[in-house]
Amino acid sequence: MNQRPIAVTFRATLIATLAAAGLVSGMPLAHAANKPSSKPPAEKTVEAATAPLPANAVARVNNVVITQAQLDDAVRASNAPDTPALRASVKNQLIARELFRQAAEKQHYESRPQVVAAVEQARTVAMTAAYLRDQVKPAPVTEADVKAKYDAIVATLGEFEYKPSAIAVKDADTAQTVLTQLKKGTDFAQLAKQYSQGPGAAQGGALNWISFKTPIQPGTTQNWPQPLAEALVKLPQGGVSSAPVQIGDAFWILRVDEKRATQIPQYDQIKDALRKQLEQLALQKATAQVVVDLMKNARIQQQ
Incomplete structure (x- = not known):
C-alpha cells in the first residue's frame, strides 16, 4: 500500500480535523486493538517505517495499526453518507487522534488528576450500565396490554x-x-x-x-x-x-x-406509540424495584 498519499492528505486536513474533534465522539481509539510491542523504541520506529501494512490495516501511526474495522465503525458513528471523501476524512481523524494519544502518553498525561477522574467516571458509568442491564428485568408488554391501554384511553374521551x-x-x-x-x-x-x-x-x-x-x-x-x-x-x-x-x-x-x-385514532395507528410508552413504564417500575431491593440492605445517611 502506498503510504505517501496518507501523509499528504493528513497534512492538508489536520486543521479541519482539529476543529471537528468532537464530530465522531464514538470513534474508537486506534491503539485499543493493538498490543504494545516489547521491542526497543528505535527498532519499533524502523519497523514501523519499513514494514508493509497488515492486510486488515488502513494506516499505521508509529507502531500502532489502525484497522479497517476501526475505520468502518467510525464511519458508521459519523451518521453521514458513506463516501470515499468521508472515509478519507475519518481516517485522517483516526490518525490525528492516535498522534494525540501517543503524544499525551509520552508526557504521562494518564497520571494527571483530571484524566484519572475522567477514567474513573467512565468506568463507573460503564460498570453501572452493565449491572442494570443484568439486573433490571422489566415485565414484557403484551398485545393485550397495549389494547387494554388503548381502550382505557378511549373510555375517558x-x-x-x-x-x-x-x-x-x-x-x-x-x-x-x-x-x-x-x-x-x-x-x-x-x-x-x-x-x-x-x-x-x-x-x-x-x-x-x-x-x-x-x-x-x-x-x-x-x-x-x-x-x-x-x-x-x-x-x-x-x-x-x-x-x-x-x-x-x-x-x-x-x-x-x-x-x-372527538377524533379517535384507530388502534393500529397508535399501538406502536402505546407499546413504547408501556415499555418505558415497565422499565421505570423494574428499575425502581432494584433500587428498593438495594436500599433494604444499605445504610444511607442524608441531611
Missing part, C-alpha cells in the same frame, strides 16, 4: 375535544391584570408570552388537543387538574375564562381556540 390555550400566573392581582387586558382586546398569545409561567408560554400558551368525558369524574381528566377540565368544557369555541381558576399557588386563564367532535 368525551363527545368533543378542545384545542386550548392557557395563561398561568402566580398571584390573583396579575391574573386580574391579564383579564382586564383581554377585555380591552389585547392578544391572548401576547399576554401569555408576557405573563404566563405555565406550559406553552413561549408558544403563546397553546396546548395540545384534549377531550374529557362529561360529566367529569375524578381520574378521567387526562392528567389535567379537575377544576381546569371542568372550566374548559364550559367554554364555547373562542371563549375565555371569565375568572381565573386557582390550582395550588397558580391562577389559570383558559381560552378554547378550537372545538370539534
